[in-house]
Amino acid sequence: MADDKILLRRPLEADHKGLIRVVDDWWGGRRLRHLLPRLWLQHFTSTSWIAETPDGALAGFLIGFVSPDNPAVGYVHMAATSPNQRRRGVGRQLYGAFADDLGRRGVRELRAITWAGNRGSIAFHQALGFRVDDGPGTVRVYGAMAYPDYEGDGEDTVVLRLVLEPGPA
Template identity: 45%
Template sequence: MIVRVIDDWWGRPVTGLLNRLYLNHFHDTSLIAESRDGELAGFVIGFMSPSRPDEAYIHFTGVAPHMRRSGLARSLYEQFFAMAREEGRTTVKAVTSPHNNRSIRFHKAMGFDCSEPMIGYDGPEQDRVVFARAL
């Protein structure tokens, strides 16, 4: 369901960022929102870090273009924060491209601290901004 729409939602190919591994292994800690007519409205793919017991991580988030600015992303994040707290996590982290201004604004509005662009974070020419939010 998700991979059918995300390229359209982003306006560019991004399905490679969300391979099946995340959906197979982290579905218990990921969230899906549907519209009244049963269509996908938004999602958060996240997990509790198995290596860092204080951290949870949001890997991929999407909201249908017609649902943006409706509060849906905020609601999904708040639900994820609640799950993370229940699991004893004290920090939620995420990353984005330094060019993704919409994501940077959203995460700052949600109370995340935002790093300066980290050159080569995900490999050559794969710079990232790192977000962290205390719970």
């Protein structure tokens, strides 16, 4: 059940420092801060979201965009919720806001990737209706279909897709 005290707003460039401070911790110690250079808080804020508690504490974030090459596709670059706020619907709230907003702009499909060992992320996306891409080149890794060496770094990557239902006219 979504915590109705969580508030969503658009990120500001000034949020970069706070996000960088938490990303590695929120991904369980994995070093990922290099995936969030400041440019994401300069050029992608109008399609991204910050979740906060009423006292302004960071509860989660979603950095995403509309694909410049295919405007029918919305892509989630990074999304996470505070370990103190997990399983309270904050992730669902962030993805819901992203889907509603981009759906109104003509986006028909959301995409995201995660590494094959991130079982929580895969289960989360599947709970939201995302389908694991099982196309040519995928192999089963830890029970999910994944693209081996997707980024050329030896990691197995799960590609996730969600077709958006058309909203009210």
